[in-house]
Amino acid sequence: MTPILELESARLVLRQWHDDDLREFASLCADPQVMRYFPAPLTRVEAAALIGRVRGHFNEYGYGLWALERKDSGAFIGMTGLLNVNFDAPFAPAVEIGWRLARRHWGLGFASEAAWTCLRCAFAQLHLSEVVSFTSAQNLPSQKVMQAIGMTHDPQGAFEHPRVAPGHPLRPHVLYRIDRARWQNNLRG
Structure with a gap:
């Protein structure tokens, strides 16, 4: 499949990764x-x-985690x-x-806007x-984004994340889902 190199929303460009994104990305991940x-x-x-794994995913599947850039400033935000x-x-x-955004860009609706753009794709x-989404049961901000983009909580899908150590407080995860029909209904409604 030919990779989908770029998507756009009203305020954001979802694009391929540039080598100079590392400085900002490393800062937000730290x-x-x-x-x-x-x-x-x-x-x-x-x-x-x-970033290397994300680039590999794009090469293999044609989609992945896009770098987020604000249209108004050109700033990399996550x-x-x-x-x-x-x-x-x-x-x-x-x-x-x-999604993962730098803290100074929280609370502005960018995560929901970018996620909605990804659902459209x-x-x-x-x-x-x-499409599914999951996060630590403690991560209420991400769960709010999942709800904002029309995903439904699947209580039967709760699981212990196998890549988080047993007994770690972040190991219990919640699962959200959205299917094409629900997404289309959200577009109409």
Whole structure:
């Protein structure tokens, strides 16, 4: 599949990663507030490795986590996109939607706007039948974004994330879902 290199929303460009994104991306991944619902912040090397994996996902599947850029300033603000779930879970195989934004860009609706743009890509361009999202049960801000973009909480889908250590408070995860029909209804409504 030819990679989908760029998407646009009213205020954002979702684009391929540039080498000079690493400085800002590493900074946001090192921010303890941004990473509070992950087991640990990332080092610069770990952030660079993540960008490498994202680029590989694009090459293999044609979609992935796009770098987010504000149209008004050209500022890099984080990432949002679609990934194949790559661990064993009852709901897999599946495509997940996820996001991570720098703290100074929180509360402005960018996460929901970018995620909505990714859902449009998932259903209108990629013709997926369903998209999932999951996060630590403690991560209420991300759950609010999931709800804002029309996803439905699936209480039966709650799971212990296999990549988080047993007993860690972030291991319990919640699952949200949206299918193409619900997304189309949201467009009409």
